[in-house]
Amino acid sequence: MYRYDTIDQTLVAERVAQFRDQTRRFLAGQLSEDEFKPLRLRNGLYIQTHAPMLRVAVPYGLLSTRQLRMLAHLARKYDRGYGHFTTRQNIQYNWPKLEDVPDMLADLATVEMHAIQTSGNCIRNVTADHFAGIAPDEIDDPRPYCEIIRQWSTVHPEFNYLPRKFKIAVTGSPADRAASEVHDIGLHMRRNEAGEVGFEVLVGGGLGRTPIIGKVIREFLPREHLLSYLEAILRIYNREGRRDNIYKARIKILVKATGEVAFREAVEAEWALLRDTALRLDVAEIDRMRAFFVPLPYETLTDIDATAGREPEFAAWYRYNTRAHKMPGYRAVVVSLKAPEIAPGDITAAQMDDLAELADRISSGQVRSTHDQNLILGEVRQQDLYETWQGLSALGLATPNVGLLTDMICCPGLDFCSLANAGSIGIAKQINERFTDLDYLYDLGPLEIKMSGCMNACGHHHVGHIGILGVDKSGEEWYQITLGGSASGITSLGTVIGPSVAKAEVATTISKILDVYLAARQDEESFLQVFRRIGVQPFRDQVYATDH
Amino acid sequence: MRQIIKATQLLADEWPLPGEEASSTGAVRLTLIDYLAWCGGAALPGVPAGARVAVRLEPADDEADLLPYLGQLPLIDVHFPKSAEGRGYTQGRMLRERHGYTGELRASGAVFIDQIYLLARCGFDAFELAEGQDPQAVIAELQRFSVAYQPMVDGLTQPLRRHR
Numbered sequence: 262m263y264r265y266d267t268i269d270q271t272l273v274a275e276r277v278a279q280f281r282d283q284t285r286r287f288l289a290g291q292l293s294e295d296e297f298k299p300l301r302l303r304n305g306l307y308i309q310t311h312a313p314m315l316r317v318a319v320p321y322g323l324l325s326t327r328q329l330r331m332l333a334h335l336a337r338k339y340d341r342g343y344g345h346f347t348t349r350q351n352i353q354y355n356w357p358k359l360e361d362v363p364d365m366l367a368d369l370a371t372v373e374m375h376a377i378q379t380s381g382n383c384i385r386n387v388t389a390d391h392f393a394g395i396a397p398d399e400i401d402d403p404r405p406y407c408e409i410i411r412q413w414s415t416v417h418p419e420f421n422y423l424p425r426k427f428k429i430a431v432t433g434s435p436a437d438r439a440a441s442e443v444h445d446i447g448l449h450m451r452r453n454e455a456g457e458v459g460f461e462v463l464v465g466g467g468l469g470r471t472p473i474i475g476k477v478i479r480e481f482l483p484r485e486h487l488l489s490y491l492e493a494i495l496r497i498y499n500r501e502g503r504r505d506n507i508y509k510a511r512i513k514i515l516v517k518a519t520g521e522v523a524f525r526e527a528v529e530a531e532w533a534l535l536r537d538t539a540l541r542l543d544v545a546e547i548d549r550m551r552a553f554f555v556p557l558p559y560e561t562l563t564d565i566d567a568t569a570g571r572e573p574e575f576a577a578w579y580r581y582n583t584r585a586h587k588m589p590g591y592r593a594v595v596v597s598l599k600a601p602e603i604a605p606g607d608i609t610a611a612q613m614d615d616l617a618e619l620a621d622r623i624s625s626g627q628v629r630s631t632h633d634q635n636l637i638l639g640e641v642r643q644q645d646l647y648e649t650w651q652g653l654s655a656l657g658l659a660t661p662n663v664g665l666l667t668d669m670i671c672c673p674g675l676d677f678c679s680l681a682n683a684g685s686i687g688i689a690k691q692i693n694e695r696f697t698d699l700d701y702l703y704d705l706g707p708l709e710i711k712m713s714g715c716m717n718a719c720g721h722h723h724v725g726h727i728g729i730l731g732v733d734k735s736g737e738e739w740y741q742i743t744l745g746g747s748a749s750g751i752t753s754l755g756t757v758i759g760p761s762v763a764k765a766e767v768a769t770t771i772s773k774i775l776d777v778y779l780a781a782r783q784d785e786e787s788f789l790q791v792f793r794r795i796g797v798q799p800f801r802d803q804v805y806a807t808d809h
Numbered sequence: 810m811r812q813i814i815k816a817t818q819l820l821a822d823e824w825p826l827p828g829e830e831a832s833s834t835g836a837v838r839l840t841l842i843d844y845l846a847w848c849g850g851a852a853l854p855g856v857p858a859g860a861r862v863a864v865r866l867e868p869a870d871d872e873a874d875l876l877p878y879l880g881q882l883p884l885i886d887v888h889f890p891k892s893a894e895g896r897g898y899t900q901g902r903m904l905r906e907r908h909g910y911t912g913e914l915r916a917s918g919a920v921f922i923d924q925i926y927l928l929a930r931c932g933f934d935a936f937e938l939a940e941g942q943d944p945q946a947v948i949a950e951l952q953r954f955s956v957a958y959q960p961m962v963d964g965l966t967q968p969l970r971r972h973r
Contacts, residue, residue: 268956271955271956272954272956272957272958275953275954275955275956276954278953279953279954283923296892296921296923299892299893300923382893382895412958413958413959415958416927416954416957416958417958417959418898418902418926418927418928418930418931418957418959418961419898419899419902419927419931420895420898421895421898421927422892422893422894422895422898422924423895424895496899499895499896499898499899500896500899504868504893504894534907538960539960540960
């Protein structure tokens with residue numbers, strides 16, 4: 262993985278000093294609330310319902326165990342002993358004290374981490390496929406390019422006061438595991454006919470109030486032009502994006518208003534003037550970055566039948582919580598942060614420490630975070646899987662539900678977030694209490710429930726197979742349900758099933774939806790396949806049928 | 810007397826604001842529309858004969874309108890009505906980097922200490938600060954970061970090319 266040199270280390274240290282000074286001036290009354298806000302946001306600090314919330318960047322979801330132990334330390338020393346992994350691969354702390362935040366950032370800097378630009382109207386943490394570098398279907402490892410983007414975007418002088426936040430996701434595989442088509446910019450690695458590596462560039466995707474799937478504005482961008490092309494897009498957006506209405510300020514609205522063709526022409530015209538400036542990456546520079554992500558020294562192994570003679574609980578975990586690896590004899594292990602009794606994405610300090618120990622012992626000393634709020638041990642020998650399962654089970658991190666109904670994506674909701682209209686953690690709990698029968702979940706097969714406590718869609722509800730959106734109805738929490746969304750394969754936005762349902766009815770409504778699926782299912786069809794075949798109406802009929 | 814920071818010095822500002830009378834030294838600052846009219850030969854009542862004329866850009870203005878006049882402009886003032894306004898950063902970079910403007914490039918309006926470093930990296934060399942800013946602290950803030958990642962006109966270290 263990437264390691265800081267003195268330049269990176271100096272920059273984060275100087276940033277911590279700057280924020281320490283800003284915090285001191287705020288606490289001394291020299292900065293008003295309004296003046297301090299954009300400064301704290303650009304250092305990951307929100308003021309939430311109960312307390313400040315600090316969001317720490319996990320660049321493209323990659324953590325060393327040393328870093329994971331520091332995250333545990335922060336949870337223990339400055340918070341209430343746990344953290345929450347987010348849908349953009351970051352981690353949030355919900356209970357720090359404002360005056361402690363500069364110290365937290367200083368602690369993070371000692372392990373080459375920061376919280377720079379994890380909020381605010383600027384370029385956010387760049388995210389990537391969580392199986393980058395190990396996926397069998399990968400064209401190339403996206404992470405060197407993510408790190409190049411991370412550096413370019415960090416304290417970018419021109420793009421720190423954009424019309425609105427700006428999110429970039431990169432994938433190296435044909436399969437999209439980074440929700441890249443619902444990002445402001447999605448980059449898909451491609452090889453051209455000459456075998457050269459580059460990017461397909463999508464612009465203007467996003468969720469929120471106006472969900473839109475990104476549009477391809479360039480089929481193939483040679484990799485040496487990555488930064489100049491991004492700079493061209495950002496410059497057009499910075500100049501032309503709307504600043505009069507916060508709900509119309511994302512680049513997706515600009516692309517829509519300008520028209521795809523005209524927007525593309527504007528970007529290409531700006532790029533023509535930028536492409537051969539100092540932003541052009543040379544091969545030596547790219548190779549220097551790629552050298553940080555060379556494959557680990559894998560042993561020469563062959564695939565084995567890891568479940569032979571083992572108990573069915575292990576077989577179930579193997580089936581649902583492990584994934585193919587590009588190297589024979591290895592598997593990737595998904596660490597489920599979706600145990601029924603906890604809020605999706607939460608992890609305690611003790612779990613983080615013990616997971617770090619396990620990762621050092623049986624994996625690569627690295628842990629990955631996923632946009633669906635789980636963690637991954639990327640390099641586990643198949644012969645060690647049983648021990649891994651035992652270790653994770655002891656930590657409560659082996660719930661065999663990855664990709665199933667209870668592997669829900671969930672924002673912090675009304676319990677923590679000052680933007681939310683309704684709770685989402687409570688709904689996750691309700692669903693967990695309703696659907697306790699693992700065999701039923703296995704029978705349902707792949708099913709993604711994603712829920713957000715408000716229109717901002719941090720829980721990606723638009724792209725859930727079943728999406729749940731909290732709405733406020735005269736002071737009561739109600740929930741609007743959408744069906745048929747997906748952010749992988751063919752990206753699609755969910756269809757609203759009908760009027761929102763009362764809080765107490767959410768799990769019951771999902772039961773009715775699943776009844777329709779099971780009745781209509783042919784052969785091995787998944788929920789999404791059935792929905793795409795039969796449409797929303799049969800579900801609508803069942804959910805809103807009046808009892809006679 | 811209004812003070813500005815220019816090239817890390819605190820100086821008295823010789824330029825009146827747009828709409829104010831020309832100074833005793835014949836300095837006057839115009840909006841873009843007035844400036845272009847004046848350049849086109851229009852007689853403006855506030856501009857005395859032999860005046861030295863500067864221009865102020867608002868966020869929606871296109872700095873490319875100034876291309877024919879860059880060599881004669883002693884000052885381009887890029888105005889920030891709000892601190893969240895980000896277009897001026899692009900205007901500054903375009904003037905300095907793309908169009909090669911070498912005169913005074915000033916940020917005015919809602920210009921606070923915490924934006925100074927970013928503005929300077931975009932090519933601004935003069936700052937007309939918002940109310941209540943401590944000029945000495947602002948001058949110190951210009952030195953806040955000793956490293957940066959982006960290749961810019963200021964020639965600061967370029968880590969993306971650090972192997973060279």
